[in-house]
Amino acid sequence: MRTIVIGAGLAGLSAACHLAGDGHEVVLLERDPIVGGRAGRLDLGGFRFDTGPVVMTMPELLDDAIRAAGSEPADLIRMDRLDPAYRAVYHDGSELEIAADMAELRRRIEDGFGPENAAGFDRFHAWLEELYTVEFEPFVNTNIDSPLDLVRSPLTAAKLLRLRGLGSLDKVVSSFFTDDRLVKIFSFQALYAGIAPADARAVLAVITYMDSVRGVFYPEGGMHAIPSALQTAAEKGGVTVHTGVSVEAILRRSDGAVAGVRTADGERIHADAVVCTLDLPVAYERLLPDLPAPRRLKRGAYSPSAVVWHVGASGRPAPHVRHHNIHFGRQWSEAFEALIDRGTLMPDPSRLVTVPSVSDPTAAPDGHTSMYVLEPVPHTGAGLDWSTEGPALRERLHNALAEGGYPTDVVVEALVTPDDWEGMGMHLGTPFALAHTFFQSGPFRPANHERRVPGLVFAGSATTPGVGIPMVLISGRLAAERVAEYARGTR
Numbered sequence: 001m002r003t004i005v006i007g008a009g010l011a012g013l014s015a016a017c018h019l020a021g022d023g024h025e026v027v028l029l030e031r032d033p034i035v036g037g038r039a040g041r042l043d044l045g046g047f048r049f050d051t052g053p054v055v056m057t058m059p060e061l062l063d064d065a066i067r068a069a070g071s072e073p074a075d076l077i078r079m080d081r082l083d084p085a086y087r088a089v090y091h092d093g094s095e096l097e098i099a100a101d102m103a104e105l106r107r108r109i110e111d112g113f114g115p116e117n118a119a120g121f122d123r124f125h126a127w128l129e130e131l132y133t134v135e136f137e138p139f140v141n142t143n144i145d146s147p148l149d150l151v152r153s154p155l156t157a158a159k160l161l162r163l164r165g166l167g168s169l170d171k172v173v174s175s176f177f178t179d180d181r182l183v184k185i186f187s188f189q190a191l192y193a194g195i196a197p198a199d200a201r202a203v204l205a206v207i208t209y210m211d212s213v214r215g216v217f218y219p220e221g222g223m224h225a226i227p228s229a230l231q232t233a234a235e236k237g238g239v240t241v242h243t244g245v246s247v248e249a250i251l252r253r254s255d256g257a258v259a260g261v262r263t264a265d266g267e268r269i270h271a272d273a274v275v276c277t278l279d280l281p282v283a284y285e286r287l288l289p290d291l292p293a294p295r296r297l298k299r300g301a302y303s304p305s306a307v308v309w310h311v312g313a314s315g316r317p318a319p320h321v322r323h324h325n326i327h328f329g330r331q332w333s334e335a336f337e338a339l340i341d342r343g344t345l346m347p348d349p350s351r352l353v354t355v356p357s358v359s360d361p362t363a364a365p366d367g368h369t370s371m372y373v374l375e376p377v378p379h380t381g382a383g384l385d386w387s388t389e390g391p392a393l394r395e396r397l398h399n400a401l402a403e404g405g406y407p408t409d410v411v412v413e414a415l416v417t418p419d420d421w422e423g424m425g426m427h428l429g430t431p432f433a434l435a436h437t438f439f440q441s442g443p444f445r446p447a448n449h450e451r452r453v454p455g456l457v458f459a460g461s462a463t464t465p466g467v468g469i470p471m472v473l474i475s476g477r478l479a480a481e482r483v484a485e486y487a488r489g490t491r
Helices: 008-023 058-066 103-113 115-140 147-151 154-162 169-174 180-185 188-193 202-215 225-236 282-288 294-298 331-343 386-403 418-423 469-490
Strands: 001-007 025-030 041-044 046-051 079-081 085-090 094-099 218-219 241-242 247-250 258-263 268-271 273-274 305-314 324-325 350-352 368-377 409-416 456-458
Touching: 001 008, 001 202, 001 258, 008 025, 008 058, 008 225, 008 273, 041 305, 041 409, 046 258, 046 305, 058 469, 085 180, 085 282, 094 103, 094 180, 103 115, 115 154, 115 180, 115 202, 147 258, 154 368, 169 180, 169 202, 180 282, 188 202, 218 225, 225 241, 247 456, 258 273, 273 469, 294 409, 305 386, 324 331, 350 386, 368 386, 386 409
Parallel strands: 001 025, 001 273, 025 241, 085 324, 273 456
Antiparallel strands: 041 046, 079 218, 085 094, 247 258, 258 268, 305 368, 305 409, 324 350, 350 368
């Protein structure tokens, strides 16, 4: 079956690799000059910046996609585990490094937070392991067609309830620890999914498991090495990749099924199936303007956005700075209320400062530092004027770097605001898509196939299973499975 994949981000590249492995003829179309989508690359004055996700977990999912296309991961990419995964910095000046070794992490918790919390970590670690085992295969790594699929295995559903998987993430994590600092470092990951820990379901602790237990990795040459490796694998597997090609319509036959695509220069490319990886609201608006988008896309709750400041500075950071540094504000629930409930800037923000040059000297010239500074902010639906808010926030971030022991003699820089994300094709200017509320997750998330257009399949963070590098890599494989189902049905 001839399949066109629209978009060469991680989801599209994963889909292309799995489709090629299944024997399909695959054409991958990307509007940008290089592959990667949100996982792009920015080169400024000898500094290299990753423009999208910077936390890599579950590299075996990348390996699966590469092997599906017939290549060996070790031939295409080298991945090193970061130790520590994160350095947590708290408002009182205390710190905790999330060690790669669980015994070492337990020791650090006992030294810094006491034996009671070390014992709590033992229970928490065991709970995370069991939660992942129960949840991942049936609810994350599988195509789900209906909410009824949640109970297709009553025993599994019962185990998930026993593990308090549908309880509040914040409350469940708090049940293991007496110190709020530990609750923060082991529950902040909910923000990756666009939701405050107090409002998130405990099933989202699977993200905590992925980074704190299975580990955070960094590819040699930076995060853009991931899409580059996938592109190489796809092309070796027979996929035709075209960059600089923008799709403006999905073509349909008289019976409504997919017929191919039309590009911005008017070329019509035939296909039996199409995998679309555009942000779903944008896909319907631009490529299917006559087809009403699903209600949950129009009325759903969208994740907050983020301002990202790419900074190349002269000098080196203080010795205690690590690759990933999370600076927690004093306020916690109040900050999320401002961000998510009121659509205003966090009064006392928590921030991520990633310093790739700590691990990879090629990210910056000698004697210099490359930094990625992220602060969560409201999406564009909040109506903030980023022409004025952006420069003001940049100055606050600059001051925060100075206070945190980072170099601040800026040589090159680029500030990315929600307006910029929106200009890149992300609905409401958020790179995190629909928030993972209960009724926007699993079988309630927008489906990855459009029943009204047979042969049209979706992949990416807006559909199942959701947001994050592991999830979008899985979404590509699940999309390939949908194409295979469609192919069988048309024979």
